[in-house]
Amino acid sequence: MLATMRKERADAARNRAKVLTAAAELFAAKDPRTVTMDDIAKAAGVGRGTLYRRYPDIASIAVALLDEHERRLQRDLLEGPPPLGPGAPPVDRLAAFYAAMVDLLETHGDLALATEVGGRRFEVGAYRFWRAHVLSLARAAGIASPDPLADILLAPLAPDVFAHQRGQGLSPDQVKTALTRLASVLTD
Amino acid sequence: MLATMRKERADAARNRAKVLTAAAELFAAKDPRTVTMDDIAKAAGVGRGTLYRRYPDIASIAVALLDEHERRLQRDLLEGPPPLGPGAPPVDRLAAFYAAMVDLLETHGDLALATEVGGRRFEVGAYRFWRAHVLSLARAAGIASPDPLADILLAPLAPDVFAHQRGQGLSPDQVKTALTRLASVLTD
DNA sequence: GCAGTAAGTGGTCATCGTGTCCACTTATCT
DNA sequence: AGATAAGTGGACACGATGACCACTTACTGC
CATH class of the missing domain: 1.10.10.60 (Homeodomain-like)
Incomplete structure (x- = not known):
């Protein structure tokens, strides 16, 4: 068999x-x-x-293309060196994750946008992975009820948001800096 | 004439x-x-x-329907009583804005979703208003370069994000609480 | 009141993208 | 070599879009 x-x-x-x-x-x-x-x-x-x-649809093709790039980041998050991987404080790990995602969006933003057609953003496997990661970071930081916060912390990484920011003349570094500030919500 | x-x-x-x-x-x-x-x-x-x-399209109809509700909130932000209106610290005003937007999304989330078709979210007048408001709050809080942060702070209010959170069983109050924590990035 | 006129109406049409279907072809296994 | 199932690609029906236009109707100034 x-x-x-x-x-x-x-x-x-x-x-x-x-x-x-x-x-x-x-x-x-x-x-x-x-x-x-x-x-x-x-x-x-x-x-x-x-x-x-x-x-079955365009999004699947884009997902297939994005897959390998996302897998590398996912591996680094799980077993790579700090601050991306385990070992660093949650705030730093979140900031590092944000920076890595900005790089990913900068190089493959077109694919990321293509995966969004039909509004399936939350159903693809990658989103669940990112969410689980942010969720564990929030927990590690001692956040009381981290579930609602997880989606909120991921929202700024939506492909269309990043594309809009780039279209407004903002540089990847500017976005990274702002996201690093955002990561500080895990302090306290 | x-x-x-x-x-x-x-x-x-x-x-x-x-x-x-x-x-x-x-x-x-x-x-x-x-x-x-x-x-x-x-x-x-x-x-x-x-x-x-x-x-010209479906989104325009939904925008027309949302308009009056949004205008009321916009007026309150500009000249209403604190903490929504002027007078309170930026962090509190941002938290109040978040709470009001959650209420708006809770009662008219269907219209908000309808305005999103075609991905024109950033082009509608309302978005620019919210962005200008958050931007001024960030400035008032003494943020160095608030422009990239403005879009980031608005991203969690995207209709599809809120709809997804509700679909996951999260209550409006849970979302409000998490957003209040998010508003604390304006501290320092 | 009564034309004249422009705004408003509603159905038709061409176009495009989707997703399904199926007769045919071709690589692989025995 | 022959059997078999996977793979191929074009045709098809469907649904939605947005433009178009001949007709109708409510307001206007006389």
Whole structure:
């Protein structure tokens, strides 16, 4: 019952790669929220059916592209060196997390925006991970009821918020500084 | 040049009212983000063209409905009694603003969600007002560069964030408490 | 009152994106 | 080589958008 699983067909793997690179280029080229399934299919040179076989919607494609970058950060948060990883005070760890997320948004903000279509932001796995992390930091800081605070502390990292700030002429460093101040709510 | 302006026709005013009440009911009845122009036109008993004459999109209708409620809060912020209005310390004013916004979201969250379609959240007039208010509070608190902080402090009030928190079982009071803690970043 | 006029009305139309479906092709296993 | 299931891609139906325009109606100045 475990030997019956065929490995992925070679042409399927090739198409998967073509789809992902084509999608990445499209997301980077124009407003990610206006990219359509048809655009990606055409750019990748595959049919729409092929696209829908693996990805139910645009957001899934963007999530697949973001995945590897997010995984690295997630690993660093769990077992990397302080202040990102364990060992530093909660306030510093939160500030470090904020800074890392700003870097992530700065380099892959287009993908992050694309994952937002349909308003599924809170349902993707990554959000739950970030939330669990912030929640544990808040607990470690001795916050009484940290649950409502977790979503509040994550809200400023919403892709559209960051994009808006960048569009207003704010630099990533300015945002990082402001977020570091925000992290101080874990003091007391 | 001022006598040449005709007043609004009686039937137009009647239709405007029919549209607004019908839209309010629809937004309250189902997920506001799934309400369509056709739905509203049908429910109001008018044609689609009539709808588009005054409102370019769904968000405009929701904005029109939210407007009066938001205006009252805006007036209180500018000239109401403390701690909402002038007179109290910035931290307390921010906390009071947060509490008032939670109440607004609790009673009219459906409209707030409807104004978000198309991702125009930062372009509507209300956002600029809230931002200017928070900005002035941050300045009054002696924050060095308050501009990046303003958007960050407003992010937790995004309609979808609040809706998500409510959906997770959090009560308005819990959210208010957490936001009050957040307001303490204006201390120092 | 009574035209004249412009605002208002409502249905139709073209367009676009979505997601499903299915007949056909092709890689992989035996 | 033949069987089999995975994979492919184009066609299709559907739903929503927003523009368009011929018709109607309420206000205007005479």
